[in-house]
Amino acid sequence: MSSIVLRALVLALLGFVLAGCAVPPSSEPRREARVEGRVELAGPAVGNAYLFLFAPDEAPPDKRGEPKYLAAVSEVRLTAGDSRFGFSGVGPDVYRLWGFLDANGDADLSVDVLAQPGAGDWVPESSVELNVQPGQTLPVDISLSRRVRRPPPAFQVVEQSEEGVVTLTDSATAIASFTVRSEGFGLLRGDAPAFYLRLADANGDGTPDDVNGDGVADLWPQFFLRFVPRPGQTVPLDSQGRPAQVLVPLLPNATPFLGSLQGDPSKEIAAVSLQLFVVPLAQAIIEEPGKGRVVTTLGAIPVGEYELWAVNDEGGFWFVPNALGRRTGEPVSGQDLRFRVVHAGGADAGTGSP
Structure with a gap:
């Protein structure tokens, strides 16, 4: 990406x-x-x-x-x-x-x-x-x-904190989760706010995709944390010297919906909220000429600031924090929430909850 x-x-x-x-x-x-x-x-x-x-x-x-x-x-x-x-x-x-x-x-x-x-x-x-x-x-x-059939997958995180920061650790074994709720904020037209869940089927063959081979069908919308490097922080580079995108995957708890989806990518279910589990690894993603997307798993999750992203099957997106939360006049509640990864065992290390 x-x-x-x-x-x-x-x-x-x-x-x-x-x-x-x-x-x-x-x-x-x-x-x-x-x-x-x-x-x-x-x-x-x-x-x-x-x-x-x-x-x-x-x-x-x-x-x-x-x-x-x-x-x-x-x-x-x-x-x-x-x-x-x-x-x-x-x-x-x-x-x-x-x-x-x-x-x-x-x-x-x-x-x-x-x-x-x-x-x-x-x-x-x-x-x-x-x-x-x-x-x-x-x-x-x-x-x-x-x-376009659906509005962007706008959301807010249910678990807010007084400091406005969700703190996670770089531990490879910690289990962390939080819940996102679909919201339109009175800004988006179309259907009532919801996450429209579908099984992924990129080639249209009617069989759900399982890109990472973990035995669990891939699901739309997709969620991830995107690393936002600060000055002095580095990320891998592609062959042309461009920085990779570093992402931490998030796994929606699809258990309540799998029965209704019936393994059929043509079926769709509207969900108001989703529990997201943090997959404890980071991936560097680059685009190489002639190779396409190249994904490399990093040795550790980079410490620092992140954005929380949602992307639907039509290319619509939403991320937090965003400009709505930074408005000087009427900021939209919850849209300035930040995400931070710290070293496990450090003085400011959290458990994954705000």
């Missing part, structure tokens, strides 16, 4: 991009290129369309990287039949084009966890690879043909 999240862009830029302009960061005008085209809609022209250029290994729906360029087409223009978009000042490089139609109106590009499609929005089947040459005007269209 590359740079994990679709980070928010400055809100002041939206007035420009909704008029069809893009965000040009390049400082080499003679080498700048332009990417332009039309948005093809499978549904009604309701909502603003947002388009992004990503690095090749950071584009949704499989990855959640930081976009290099942003453009948009307003609902007014879409309704009038004008679906043209353009990215100006694009540096020559390889990119992937992706975007979505915010049909339900709950996307907010200034908030990290809300800068994504939700229930009822339209997305492409996949991102489009572009090889942008210096000074080129590259034409490309994008079809928003798949409708």
Whole structure:
């Protein structure tokens, strides 16, 4: 997994991009290129369309990287039949084009966890690879043909602490768990808040996946802790010198739901809350050219700060702490909760509960 999240862009830029302009960061005008085209809609022209250029290994729906360029087409223009978009000042490089139609109106590009499609929005089947040459005007269209069924898997942790920190240890034998509850916070449209549980079946053969071979079928949504290195902390690097993502897997207690799922990946169950068990190991994940995703188990769980992530089968995500918890006006309760791993037996070591 590359740079994990679709980070928010400055809100002041939206007035420009909704008029069809893009965000040009390049400082080499003679080498700048332009990417332009039309948005093809499978549904009604309701909502603003947002388009992004990503690095090749950071584009949704499989990855959640930081976009290099942003453009948009307003609902007014879409309704009038004008679906043209353009990215100006694009540096020559390889990119992937992706975007979505915010049909339900709950996307907010200034908030990290809300800068994504939700229930009822339209997305492409996949991102489009572009090889942008210096000074080129590259034409490309994008079809928003798949409708998103579910809202992002928003949640809050049930066990809150006065200090606002959940403390875990790096022990390889400690058993720790906590409970997450699905919440919409009045910000997400669509179905009532719930975790929509499904057995994973990546190749669609009707047989549940068991990627790690532990005899337990993999389940959506997936949860993990993501290490956030502080200055001076290091993580493994890939062959191009890019840092790996270091994750600590979390295992949902699926026992109450397995009977209803009946081993059938086509079945889905809505759960309001889930108990998550911390798997006492850390994995470094990198993307290597020609190899794809390479997962390496580390000798120990790195000590430091973490984010708690949930990802659903449509690519929707949520993580804590997030920008909602840091709002200066009306912060959303529980969204600033932090996660910290300390050395087992240390003075500040906890038992896994806040």
